[in-house]
Amino acid sequence: MKALVLGGGGREHALVRALSLDPGVTDLHCAPGNPGTSEHADNHVINPVDGLAVTELAARIGAELVVIGPEAPLVAGVADALRDRGIPVFGPDQQAARLEGSKGFAKEVMEAAGVPTARSRLCRSPGQAAEALDAFGPPYVVKDDGLAAGKGVVVTEDRAEAERHARECGRVVVEEYLDGPEVSLFVLSDGAHALPMLPAQDFKRAYNGDLGPNTGGMGAYAPVSWAPEGMVDEVMETAVGPTLTEMARRGTRYQGLLYVGLALTSEGPRVVEFNARFGDPECQVVLDRLATPIGGMLQAADVGGLSPNTKLEWRGGAAVTVVLAAENYPGEPAKGDPISGIEAASALDGAYVLHAGTAWSGVRDLTSAGGRVLNVVGTGDTLARARERAYQAAERIELRGSFYRTDIAERAAGDAG
Ligand code: AMP
Numbered sequence: 450m451k452a453l454v455l456g457g458g459g460r461e462h463a464l465v466r467a468l469s470l471d472p473g474v475t476d477l478h479c480a481p482g483n484p485g486t487s488e489h490a491d492n493h494v495i496n497p498v499d500g501l502a503v504t505e506l507a508a509r510i511g512a513e514l515v516v517i518g519p520e521a522p523l524v525a526g527v528a529d530a531l532r533d534r535g536i537p538v539f540g541p542d543q544q545a546a547r548l549e550g551s552k553g554f555a556k557e558v559m560e561a562a563g564v565p566t567a568r569s570r571l572c573r574s575p576g577q578a579a580e581a582l583d584a585f586g587p588p589y590v591v592k593d594d595g596l597a598a599g600k601g602v603v604v605t606e607d608r609a610e611a612e613r614h615a616r617e618c619g620r621v622v623v624e625e626y627l628d629g630p631e632v633s634l635f636v637l638s639d640g641a642h643a644l645p646m647l648p649a650q651d652f653k654r655a656y657n658g659d660l661g662p663n664t665g666g667m668g669a670y671a672p673v674s675w676a677p678e679g680m681v682d683e684v685m686e687t688a689v690g691p692t693l694t695e696m697a698r699r700g701t702r703y704q705g706l707l708y709v710g711l712a713l714t715s716e717g718p719r720v721v722e723f724n725a726r727f728g729d730p731e732c733q734v735v736l737d738r739l740a741t742p743i744g745g746m747l748q749a750a751d752v753g754g755l756s757p758n759t760k761l762e763w764r765g766g767a768a769v770t771v772v773l774a775a776e777n778y779p780g781e782p783a784k785g786d787p788i789s790g791i792e793a794a795s796a797l798d799g800a801y802v803l804h805a806g807t808a809w810s811g812v813r814d815l816t817s818a819g820g821r822v823l824n825v826v827g828t829g830d831t832l833a834r835a836r837e838r839a840y841q842a843a844e845r846i847e848l849r850g851s852f853y854r855t856d857i858a859e860r861a862a863g864d865a866g
């Protein structure tokens with residue numbers, strides 16, 4: 450199979466790596482990719498949001514599978530353009546991707562499908578927002594209705610801040626606060642059948658102890674062994690199944706990856722959000738544990754090929770990833786600084802490094818080129834061992850001004866031993 454991955458971050462490096470380990474994948478391409486993906490794939494300099502450019506590239510290389518990594522191409526309709534040309538694609542059509550692209554739409558679908566989630570109201574004016582804030586009380590949760598790259602959600606005790614965010618965004622969803630630890634569950638869907646992957650946990654705040662600003666994610670681990678027994682089955686039954694049925698009923702069959710962001714509240718799991726693609730960096734640890742070759746699975750999602758008998762096999766043990774971030778992330782990050790120590794880090798048993806925001810400068814000097822620069826992955830029989838390896842490897846990397854959280858998976862590893 451010839452495969453093309455769209456995107457250029459750590460998630461896409463993990464996808465390219467997983468596809469490179471699939472014996473059925475004979476030819477691998479990435480666009481635009483990064484220095485890490487170029488180890489396994491041919492990188493192509495195109496804009497992944499440009500449907501025409503993507504379709505032309507896919508046709509030219511004879512792609513039999515295009516895997517769309519980030520949300521922007523999905524929301525821009527790149528999957529539709531590929532399907533129109535008869536090119537198999539892993540990722541939902543533009544209309545189906547609205548489950549991520551519009552918070553209001555996602556809430557409407559969840560309500561129609563009876564999915565357990567926070568009560569909410571779509572507000573079109575500051576007055577409506579104020580009424581909703583009164584109705585739900587603090588902590589206040591205000592979400593920009595549109596796609597905002599993780600920056601559109603404000604959770605605060607501060608009423609003035611909540612009102613300011615509502616005013617600045619215009620159309621917002623105001624909702625009830627959900628209390629409880631968060632878990633990310635990825636589901637492969639062919640529109641009718643769905644296969645859950647291993648649950649993972651992400652660390653969204655910039656600094657240790659869940660302090661500091663929200664980020665795209667500073668680290669992750671899988672599996673989540675402390676999750677209540679039967680959680681995945683319950684979520685598949687109460688949230689995923691009804692959502693896929695409702696989407697099909699609306700004529701927008703959902704094919705691709707459904708990311709279910711959950712809060713495990715005292716009343717059971719509640720859906721915080723849907724995303725239309727793999728979470729980054731959770732994808733990195735989940736794919737690390739996947740034993741089933743991934744190419745055929747992703748292709749099957751496009752053609753209604755995930756039968757109820759299809760099973761995913763998982764490796765035992767655990768994986769942890771630690772995000773090495775550039776100075777000043779998640780603000781305007783420092784860029785263009787030299788990176789060293791990746792070989793030394795990867796030389797450690799059970800550890801490797803994925804590229805997220807890196808670039809070549811000059812002939813072959815690796816430099817930083819984004820906020821989240823590297824994802825250091827550690828694996829092991831236990832979560833504690835995986836974590837230890839990830840941090841031993843991270844210590845070997847040098848990048849001026851960079852930082853990482855030192856408490857990724859700490860609590861879970863302590864609980865699990
Ligand atoms: P979203 O983009 O909807 O996932 O929101 C981003 C983050 O905001 C989530 O991962 C949660 O940490 C937080 N969040 C969103 N909605 C709620 C809610 N109803 N209650 C508590 N926290 C929330």
Ligand code: GLY
Nearest residue numbers: 665666728729730
């Ligand atoms: N790590 C969270 C996300 O990808 O949305």
